Amino acid sequence: MIRSKKTLGIIALFVFLGAFGGNISGFDFSTIEGKISDFTLDNGLKFIILEDHSAPVISFVTLADVGGADDPKGFDGLAHVFEHMAFKGTNEIGTKDYKAEKKALEKLDQIYYEHRAEEKKGRLADSTKLADLQAKFEEAQKVCEELVEMNEYSVTVDREGGVGLNAGTGYDQTMYYSSFPSNKIELWFALESQRFANPVLRQFYKEKEVIKEERRMGVESSPVGRLVEEFLGLAFKVHPYGISLIGPMSDIHNMNKKTAMEFFHKYYVPSNLMIGIVGDVTPDQVIKLAEEYFGDLPASPEPDRVITEEAKQNAERRVAVFDKSQPFLLVGYHRPDITHPDDAVYDAIADYLGQGRTSLLYKNLVKEKKIATNASAFATFPGGKYSSEFGIFVVPAKGVTAVECEADVYAEIQKIVDEPIPQEELDKIKARAKASFINQLSSRSGMASQLVSSQNFFGDWREMFKSLDNINAVTVEDIQRVAKECFSRENRTVAYIETIEE
Secondary structure, three states, X not given: OEOOOOOOOOOOHHHHHHHHOOOHHHOOOHHHHOOEEEEEEOOOOEEEEEEOOOOOEEEEEEEEOOOHHHXXXXXXXXXXXXXXXOOOOEOOOOEOOHHHHHHHHHHHHHHHHHHHHHHOOHHHOOHHHHHHHHHHHHHHHHHHHHOEOOOHXXXXXXXXXXXXXXXXXXXXXXXXXXXXXXXXXHHHHHHHXXXXXXXXXXXXXXXXXXXXXXXXXXXXOOHHHHHHHHHHHHHOOOOHHHOOOOOOHHHHHHOOHHHHHHHHHHHOOHHHEEEEEEEOOOHHHHHHHHHHHHOOOOOOOOOOOOOOOOOOOOOOEEEEEEEOOXXXXXXXXXXXXXXXXXXXXXXXXXXXXXXXXXXXXXXXXXXXXXXXXXXXXXXXXXXXXXXXXXXXXXEEOOOOOHHHHHHHHHHHHHHHHHOOOOHHHHHHHHHHHHHHHHHHOOOHHHHHHHHHHHHHHHOOHHHHHHHHHHHHHXXXXXXXXXXXXXXXXXXXEXXXXXXXXX
């Protein structure tokens, strides 16, 4: 049943973090790497395990290699919808009478498709027929709601001592989190396997309305939300990074269960899932339970990655959002994906340019000139699996426009292009990067997340432990070279809020 296995030793996570946190550069991470095991079921589902018996707790992270970039055309936002649906239960969890509920859900779907078919006729739609179908839909939805055992999934987790039940959808991947007492390990396997074996999209249409409201609040009623959406649409002409993660309102409205289940059966398959487990477990426990609960999931080919590539940008792009709110500036430059050899260099530039109170942008714009209340830089935005953006965010001070801040941003960038940064500054950057890396591993859930993310992005969780080597390898010359390659006007996209009077 298992293609590979590696013997694990016992490790207490807090011990190595406490013992070596003050001398990170002197610690050999191979001692930790050697105590991690992985195995893959015959159906392609991969497990990565790290034992830590310091407390009777286990953290679980399930990663699905699917995100907003994989949304099908006309249904953008569907990956995010599944984050909501994952907590609605199965044919055993979340229902008072699944036989009756299944029949009621089928009737509800039938009415929905009839209503949507008429609605798609636009001006030629029969308003009387639409009103009649809407009334029938609302009545059928009430019947379905009466058969739902509300929040049974999360209630079960809480009742059994589970904590941290959550999920997050990005452009590149979707992750599901939870932690349980170690004596509840089999319960987690039972619950999690059911989510992927027998999902029921109950309350699907109701949840669509919740997501529509999320969009209204987070994008349409938010000046910064609209700005980011405009920026992404301008920076990415053809790649799906240019489409809002939550999707346009028309696509949310257009979503249906048929397309949703097709999406599920394409991406939520064993070969496209990986599970990180860190805590009070043994590999033998995990192997036995994995085979019992996940072994019967049918194998399926790993879905193709996005093949659309963004062409090289050869002209500056600009967009202004007019609003009564305070101004805001967002500047981006195209950069390679995070598997590129210069990824650590981009991280170093982001740190030096705009992370923390000692960064160039913060010192110049916020502390000295006082033309901004905040200024920061991010090495990768909005995703990392594909070519992305190096982003700079500035919040101008009262009475200062975004355009007035813009010139100072470019002046600080030009310093990195024209002159090598001091070696002592690079040493500080490396020290902060190492400390940040350690901090990400300071919890069981954080460690599990890093392991599966590294596996997903790089094809091997061991690459996680090479990140310190990559950081150490960055030179002053690397930073100037990459800055010259990246920070050109023709590679720049600028979006800003221009404050207007009511």
